[in-house]
Amino acid sequence: MRRDGLRVDDAGGTRHVRVHATTQAADVGVADLVVVLVKSFQTDAAIRGAQSLVGPDTAVLSLQNGLGHEDILIDVVGRERVLAGKTYVGGVLRGAGHIESGVIGKYTYIGELDGRITPRVQAIADAFNTAGLATTISDNIVGTMWDKLLVNVATGALTGLTGLTYGQLYDEPLLKATSLAAVAEAIAAAQAAGVTLSMTDPEQAWTLAAEGLPATFKTSMLQSLEKGSITEIDFINGSVVRCGQRYGVPTPVNATLVACIKGLERAMADRQRQEAAA
Incomplete structure (x- = not known):
């Protein structure tokens, strides 16, 4: 990417963007903002490897x-530096x-963990919006994170298990019924935990998941499995199961999906070991 830039395909066509790309955080120095967008299970290693980016006034x-990343980040950089957010991009x-x-048509939500509207979160939202990333500040970021979790619960595991694109998934009534059941469990668990959601009908999550995306779209969970990588299931459906256990809400559909x-991950790992030993 340093040589050729980043090729971006979207609804407007194809363009090449010049970027400063590096795998060494020390090459960059202290940043105003560190955005964490690695796979959930890589969060701890990623933020520890990026500590040279974090200064006294850096926001992370x-x-x-999924859920739970903010706790990992807080352990490494401190609560005062951590912001939360979700993107539907x-x-x-x-x-x-x-x-x-x-x-196109996808929104990003960011906020302080305590719900305050601060100058730093406003500055970040302004920068994102100026760059074309439609961003809204939330004073209920925990609820916002659960809203996004409902969308991930609706489609991630099902596409990972079946190998289906969005177009195929949304053409299968049996899979829709399973999706709605999983989302209903997640809504019940969140409400038991006292979370204020903007969506209380599973159909809303099912519809929102596909908005603005082509029929050929593949979820990140399916992409991970196709690449031979483990998934974020523990931070998505697994979060629903753990919340349900804590508040006494049954979550059998999510537990089964997990x-x-x-x-699948076990079979994939065994196959990779066998191939490496051959």
């Missing part, structure tokens, strides 16, 4: 899928330095 913002890695972007994805 997670826009990852989708993307597909087509190759080295080549992405398909789904920005178990099935774990089974």
Whole structure:
């Protein structure tokens, strides 16, 4: 990417963007804002490896899928630096330095953990909006994160298990019924935890998940499995199961989806070990 830039395919066509890309945080120095967008299970290693980016006034913002990342970041950089957020922007890695972007019609939400509207969160939102990333400040960021979780619960595990694109998934009534059941469990768990949601009908999450995305779109969970990588299931459906256990809400559909994805990951890992030993 340093040589050729980043190729971006979106609704407006294809363009090449010049970027300063590096794998060494020390090459960058202290930043005003560190955005964490690695896979959930890589969060701890990523932020520890990026500590040279963090100065006294640096804000650290997670826009990852699932729940629990902020606690990991707080342990490393301190609560005063951590902001939370969620983005509905989708993307597909087509190759080295080549992405398909789904920005059109998709929103990003950011906020302070305590709900305050501060100058720093306003400055970040202004910068994102100026760059074309439609961003709203939330005074209920925990609820906002749960809203996004509902969308991930609706489609992630199901596409990972079936290998279906969005177009295929949304053409299967049985899979829609399973999705709605999983989302209903997540809504019940969130409400038991005292979370204020903007969506209380599973149909809303099912519809929102596909808005603005092509029929060929693949979820990040399916993309991970196709690449031979483990998934973020523990931070998505697994978060629903843990919340349900804590507040006495049954979550059998989500528990089953977690178990099935774990089974796929086990089979994948065994196959990779066998191939490496051959």
